Amino acid sequence: MVSEHSDTADGETAALALKILVAGGFGVGKTTLVGSVSEIRPLRTEELLSEAGQSVDDTDCVDQKTTTTVAMDFGRITIRSGLSLYLFGTPGQDRFWFLWDELAQGALGAVVLADTRRLEDCFPAVDYFEHRRIPFVVAVNCFAGARHHGAPDVARALDLDGGTPVVLCDARDRDSGKEVLIRLVEYAGRMHTARLLDSVG
Numbered sequence: 001m002v003s004e005h006s007d008t009a010d011g012e013t014a015a016l017a018l019k020i021l022v023a024g025g026f027g028v029g030k031t032t033l034v035g036s037v038s039e040i041r042p043l044r045t046e047e048l049l050s051e052a053g054q055s056v057d058d059t060d061c062v063d064q065k066t067t068t069t070v071a072m073d074f075g076r077i078t079i080r081s082g083l084s085l086y087l088f089g090t091p092g093q094d095r096f097w098f099l100w101d102e103l104a105q106g107a108l109g110a111v112v113l114a115d116t117r118r119l120e121d122c123f124p125a126v127d128y129f130e131h132r133r134i135p136f137v138v139a140v141n142c143f144a145g146a147r148h149h150g151a152p153d154v155a156r157a158l159d160l161d162g163g164t165p166v167v168l169c170d171a172r173d174r175d176s177g178k179e180v181l182i183r184l185v186e187y188a189g190r191m192h193t194a195r196l197l198d199s200v201g
Helices: 030-037 094-104 116-131 151-158 174-200
Strands: 016-024 046-048 067-069 073-080 083-089 109-114 136-141 166-169
Touching: 016 030, 016 094, 016 116, 016 174, 030 073, 030 083, 030 109, 030 174, 073 174, 083 174, 094 116, 109 116, 109 174, 116 136, 116 151, 136 151, 136 174, 151 166, 166 174
Parallel strands: 016 083, 016 109, 109 136, 136 166
Antiparallel strands: 046 067, 073 083
16 A cells, blocks of 8 residues: 655645556456546556467457556556545456555555456456455446446356455546546555454454
8 A cells, every 4th residue: 555644734634545456357447447437648558469369368258458567557546635546457367366465565455347247257266356355346337338237246156255245337538437547546545444443353
């Protein structure tokens, strides 16, 4: 968790910055989400898909996709006065997962984006954050033409731990993305508080 707070001379508290990961499978909308909510020009590390990668990059249902993230996406959003989120979008393909451990250092929590047409693609991200006890929410990116599934159905399909939030969103819409991030901060805050109380109890 990135923390930059201190008491100022007039007694006010300076800004708090939190690190959030945006993860999920290939082509699920991670770059789109970071870009839509970021108040700064997002940093992107995208490269064109190549013929050499056709055998490992499954473009089923995302055949219009022409680029892929090879390191990370980065953006920033101010949730309210004194609270900013630094967003780090992870690469989706398994050949880039060695970067995840570095990106996860100090993260408050994560958003796992899911596409119900390819729900199995987000299992690795769910497993990664569950095993490392990093709080996360699953955000179902509602693609046009995808069959609608309610949050309880998605939670059951992913076999999520009880209480893990599942929300529906449109990664292209800033307000929708912001609501997902607020939900994550609230959930992660409760989880970290509960663990702190357990450790001293």
